[in-house]
Amino acid sequence: MTDVAAVRVQGVSHQFGEQGGTRYVRALLDTSLDIRRGELLCLIGPSGCGKSTLLSIMGGLLEPATGTVEVGNQRVRGPMPREIAFVFQENALFPWSTVIENIRLGMMFQGVRRAEREKRAQQALAAVGLMDFADYYPGQLSGGMRQRAALARALSLETGILLMDEPFGALDEQTRMVLGEDLSVLLSRTDKTIVFVTHSLGEAVFLADRVAVFSARPGTIKEMIEVDEPHPRKPEFITSEKFTRIRNRLYSLLHDEIRKSVSESAASARVAADTSGRRAEP
Amino acid sequence: MSERAEQRGRWASRAVQALFLVALISLWAFATTWGHVSPILLPNPLAVLHELIDVLKTGEFVGDLRVTLTELAVAFAISAIAGTIVGYLISRSAYAIKVFEPLMAGIYSIPIILFLPLYVLFFGLGPPSKIALGTTISFFPIALNTIAGFGYIDKIFTVSALSMGASNYQLFRFVLLPAAFPVILTGLRMGFTVALLAILGSETIASLAGLGHRIVHLAESMDMARMFAYITFAVAIAASLNAVVSSLEAKGKR
Numbered sequence: 001m002t003d004v005a006a007v008r009v010q011g012v013s014h015q016f017g018e019q020g021g022t023r024y025v026r027a028l029l030d031t032s033l034d035i036r037r038g039e040l041l042c043l044i045g046p047s048g049c050g051k052s053t054l055l056s057i058m059g060g061l062l063e064p065a066t067g068t069v070e071v072g073n074q075r076v077r078g079p080m081p082r083e084i085a086f087v088f089q090e091n092a093l094f095p096w097s098t099v100i101e102n103i104r105l106g107m108m109f110q111g112v113r114r115a116e117r118e119k120r121a122q123q124a125l126a127a128v129g130l131m132d133f134a135d136y137y138p139g140q141l142s143g144g145m146r147q148r149a150a151l152a153r154a155l156s157l158e159t160g161i162l163l164m165d166e167p168f169g170a171l172d173e174q175t176r177m178v179l180g181e182d183l184s185v186l187l188s189r190t191d192k193t194i195v196f197v198t199h200s201l202g203e204a205v206f207l208a209d210r211v212a213v214f215s216a217r218p219g220t221i222k223e224m225i226e227v228d229e230p231h232p233r234k235p236e237f238i239t240s241e242k243f244t245r246i247r248n249r250l251y252s253l254l255h256d257e258i259r260k261s262v263s264e265s266a267a268s269a270r271v272a273a274d275t276s277g278r279r280a281e282p
Numbered sequence: 283m284s285e286r287a288e289q290r291g292r293w294a295s296r297a298v299q300a301l302f303l304v305a306l307i308s309l310w311a312f313a314t315t316w317g318h319v320s321p322i323l324l325p326n327p328l329a330v331l332h333e334l335i336d337v338l339k340t341g342e343f344v345g346d347l348r349v350t351l352t353e354l355a356v357a358f359a360i361s362a363i364a365g366t367i368v369g370y371l372i373s374r375s376a377y378a379i380k381v382f383e384p385l386m387a388g389i390y391s392i393p394i395i396l397f398l399p400l401y402v403l404f405f406g407l408g409p410p411s412k413i414a415l416g417t418t419i420s421f422f423p424i425a426l427n428t429i430a431g432f433g434y435i436d437k438i439f440t441v442s443a444l445s446m447g448a449s450n451y452q453l454f455r456f457v458l459l460p461a462a463f464p465v466i467l468t469g470l471r472m473g474f475t476v477a478l479l480a481i482l483g484s485e486t487i488a489s490l491a492g493l494g495h496r497i498v499h500l501a502e503s504m505d506m507a508r509m510f511a512y513i514t515f516a517v518a519i520a521a522s523l524n525a526v527v528s529s530l531e532a533k534g535k536r
Contacts, residue, residue: 059445060445061441061444061445079444079445079446079447081445081446081447082447084445085445085446086442086445088438088441088442091436091438092438092439092441092442094439094456094457094460094461096460096461096463097460105456106446108452108456109443109446109447109448109449109452109456110446110447111447157446
């Protein structure tokens with residue numbers, strides 16, 4: 001790779017709570033990663049492996065304990081609304097505003113001129129197929145439509161980088177599939193760099209150009225897997241031999257890590273039960 | 283249920299409510315006309331109506347109503363301003379919420395009317411002591427709801443606004459305020475209701491003027507029909523004020 005990475009993560013570690021405290025958690029351990037311009041990178045790993053933490057750090061929402069993140073040669077020290085937009089898991093739309101007001105508000109925060117906002121809002125709504133729902137409140141929409149609206153809000157900001165934190169995580173399988181297909185079509189038309197956190201193996205293989213597989217806590221990238229398939233991806237890709245092969249490879253990589261993280265949390269639960277139950281024993 | 287059936291159900295329950303009131307007043311009329319109930323204890327509803335018309339016609343009520351409403355307006359204005367400001371300041375820090383919210387909820391749960399003798403001592407028998415009591419009582423629901431409104435906003439709203447570049451002012455004006463507003467509005471409505479209650483109540487205990495004062499004065503001079511007329515008048519005023527405030531609340535929440 002000769003060109004500059006869109007996002008460069010170097011030696012990032014992070015923990016929550018004080019060392020030695022009961023709530024001390026080492027979330028991320030010495031993670032380094034270059035995200036190529038225009039690619040879709042999926043972060044996948046067991047629960048609590050720090051993939052969402054890494055996403056927040058990349059977007060400047062969280063200060064890493066050690067290490068640095070650079071976006072286009074500029075060190076990230078806080079939110080960068082002109083370069084980076086977020087799509088969160090759910091309910092990040094303001095429920096007191098309609099869909100189109102939500103989109104306008106985002107652009108107002110970002111500093112887009114008033115005259116420009118209306119045009120971009122319409123474009124973003126059209127891109128996600130929500131033209132007819134501009135004046136609906138989020139509470140009147142289904143979960144899938146809400147996430148489309150959240151995506152429209154992020155698209156209207158016209159940032160080079162889009163960070164998506166399990167955006168379809170709360171949706172049912174069918175809705176997820178449809179949204180995934182639409183997202184792939186949408187992305188084939190833009191040159192955005194996207195980082196996408198997910199729990200779903202199928203979603204990762206279907207969407208990603210590369211998948212970063214995380215180890216159990218404290219998380220770090222265990223392996224990087226390429227998915228060599230052009231966007232937009234067709235539903236047929238899911239039934240192809242290539243899809244299955246990559247999915248199985250991901251599964252075997254993840255399986256051990258998930259076992260590890262489950263047995264670890266079971267062990268810590270047992271310790272907690274022992275310490276709290278001790279007094280009750282005669 | 284279809285919309286029409288729902289509408290019909292609503293009308294039916296309205297009809298039953300009206301019927302219940304009619305039955306109650308009929309019982310009252312019946313008991314006082316043929317039932318050997320002393321008119322000193324319970325005057326005839328027709329006599330009350332007669333007195334009520336006289337009160338309205340002569341405009342005798344204006345002075346007392348003005349006193350009561352002025353006390354209410356001043357008390358509510360003070361507690362609304364002080365309650366929202368104090369509530370907002372407390373809501374800014376998780377530590378302050380932890381310390382002050384239970385404290386305020388505790389004070390709110392004691393019968394604040396007990397402070398009335400103290401306030402009469404401090405401020406005299408006139409309106410200031412009523413205003414002080416009304417303010418004290420309505421301050422707590424307003425402050426508590428303001429804390430709840432600002433203090434428990436889902437973090438995702440703040441985070442997403444900041445990620446899009448919201449300034450501190452924009453965060454307050456377009457995220458925190460609209461998120462907290464419905465809860466604060468409920469607090470204001472509750473505060474208004476208890477202020478009205480406290481002011482009318484305290485006027486009946488120790489006062490120089492006001493609707494509550496007039497009612498007690500009439501009771502002491504055994505002018506029962508006129509006293510009932512004033513009670514009816516006060517109830518009508520209170521009910522319509524509360525209805526106005528509730529409809530403002532509903533409108534503000536949309």
